[in-house]
Amino acid sequence: MNQYQKLRDRQQQEFNALPLGFAFSDKQFREVMQAWGLDPEKDTDKIFSIGYGGFIQKKDAELLHTTTARHEEELAAAIAADQTGDGFICDMFRYELDNHEYSYTMDPSDTLDALGYTAEEINADQRLLHGLEKACKAILQSA
Template sequence: MNMYSELKKQHQNEVNKFPFIFAFSNKQLAEGMAKLGLKEDETKKLISIGNGGFIRKTDKEAFNEMFNRHEEELKNAIDEDSTGESFIYQMFDYELNNHEYCITYEIDDTLDALGLTIDEINNNDKLLHGLRKAIGNQKSCF
């Protein structure tokens, strides 16, 4: 079982259940607002989350708390891996694959996805060990 993958699935399920909409036209906005229980003239009750996404202003705190908790759960899982051999390795392996390391041989997208910097990794033995192990286990895409 990949602990990192399971945590990502758990977080994605929670995000999917959160009441938000995406709208790129007035029609989509009206339809989305109805799904949120708002009338077309209640646009002041919405707040943008960027990229065409909107939530109710009343849900802003819950939205922020959810993402802060997700970040904290990831941090705790990393902290609990004392060697870099389990969760940390699985995390890097998953994201390296997800960002096509086997083609690009670049880790920037992987680090961005994890909110980590190269300095953080170089200053943390278990992160460095997990990353090196994951890179070493990458298989050719061809």
């Protein structure tokens, strides 16, 4: 299995296990608050929004922050450990290129955006450039 996908899948499972609530209507908000044992009218000071309809209790905020920070560190470490771009980096680009329909569009810009890279950053790092080129070639050969 793709090394990047393994990391992302594990991290997604950990994120999904966080005590988050999602609400896209007043009814759903009340349900989330009640599931947490909070009064939806009086206890809004005990929660905060994480955006996109997500909420977390303030008491769990540190868990959210440490988990997301650890995930970012794990990704950065895996990228740094790939000295050539042939391993994790190539897997990362391959997964995201597939996810952003590179074989159809032939445009890697959505992939770079999703990963937080600019073309200049890719071109400035031989490992990233090599991994991207290798992933693009592999996708085109398999299409």
